[in-house]
Amino acid sequence: MNQIFMRLPGFLLLLAGWVIVLAAVALLRSTAQGIFAIAGLGVQLLGLSFVVRSHLIPHGGKR
């Protein structure tokens, strides 16, 4: 159950980061565009770390 609580927000953050990058491209110009695009990618990296954590195999029990 804990894995789901980590995985779902992780995928939502990946999606949210993409939307931030798209919004930066479509709505902003020059410096702000680049900063928001990098911020969007940062949000995606956070989401990816959540998803990765949710897929770690649990301690205990030989796999």
Place this chain on the structure above:
Amino acid sequence: MPIPSRALPDLAAALCFLFILLVPFAAMGLAMINTGLGRSRNAAHMMLSSLCVIAVAAVVYFAVGFSWQGYAGRPGYAFTVSGKLWNWIAAEPFFWRGLKMDGSADSLAALLGMLSVGLAAIIPLGSGADRWRLGASCASAAVLAGWTFPLFAHWVWGGGWLAQLGVNYGLGQGFVDSGGASTVQAVGGLTALAVTWILGPRRGKYTADRMPLAIPGHNGVFILSGCFLAWLGWIGLDSAGAILFTGVEAGRAVLIAANATLAAVSSLVAVALITRARFGKPDASLCANGWVGGLVASSAGCAVIPPAAAMIVGLVAGVLVTFSVELLELHLTVDDPGGAISVHAVGGLWGLLAVGIFADASGQWIAQLAGIATLLGFVLPMTYALHRLLNRVSPMRAAAEGERQGLDLHELGAGAYPDFMSHNDDLQR
């Protein structure tokens, strides 16, 4: 009624066709590498899986895939944002109806797409090696060829919104990917990641305290021979892609071949030096991964970056692949026997970013970031969800007995090496 085709000069069309004919060598190279890196008891299964996923991918792409992918200048669906057109999917008839197979750019793009999608479908086989059922890998190939690949390829290669970022928003030349670092490699690599997460590690790979045990590949000659074939295939894929999708003249193939070669060799040198320094001897399987990783990384910018930059791209790819393999296996408990995630996803994403760094166009790096964000924020969640669904309908992982016995015997009824004892590790337990 066929739509009038965009013509290429005769020489460019002929050369492009020849380059496309080289692409199956890349598929054969990857199949050999995946086979060599897996266990001997699964060797025939891996080779047959490679052929089967190519077959399924080609049929599905022919039936529906190209309908969503299309080609620049052909019909598509678009919506408008602040007066700018966002072309999101093609509107071609199914079964290539309306496509005149006459050597036009459209027909060559369809042929290249059919061969490239097979290459993309082979990539996840490396990460699911030794435990992925044949039927399930074919179902995965059908999803990839029928939806994931064509949709993203439309955005990049078919005149879609990513390709138009330059025209619409002044971001360099739009998202640039001449040789398929995103459409083929990263899409295949991210699918490999989703498959590996869903399948879980091979039995006996991790101890109770999450320490990985080494399960070495069974045939170094396969692995390293595969690298030679992949080299040839990559030059063909990069050259054909650059002519068709970046619009370069056929003579640029010289630069493309030089860039692909320089990236591969410098990546190999980087891996060999790193593994020599860390383990005392160069690691053959990691060197093979580095070689292919260099080819993957060079694909995106093969036609637009200078050779010196291609060398740097290759060197960085070698470093990234080496440490990514270790990070995934040791710390993230991702069991990827073929190194597909590190080579194709990490190498591909790096290659896309490198175009933004080395290409001489204002705003290019933002266009490249938009493409990378799309891969991570759209393609990865979508392919993960689709594979979860497939796994719910029909389990992807082979039964425990099949994994112990070997998929050759379990699913095919005969081993690849009937004259040899290939269950040494089981006898030792």
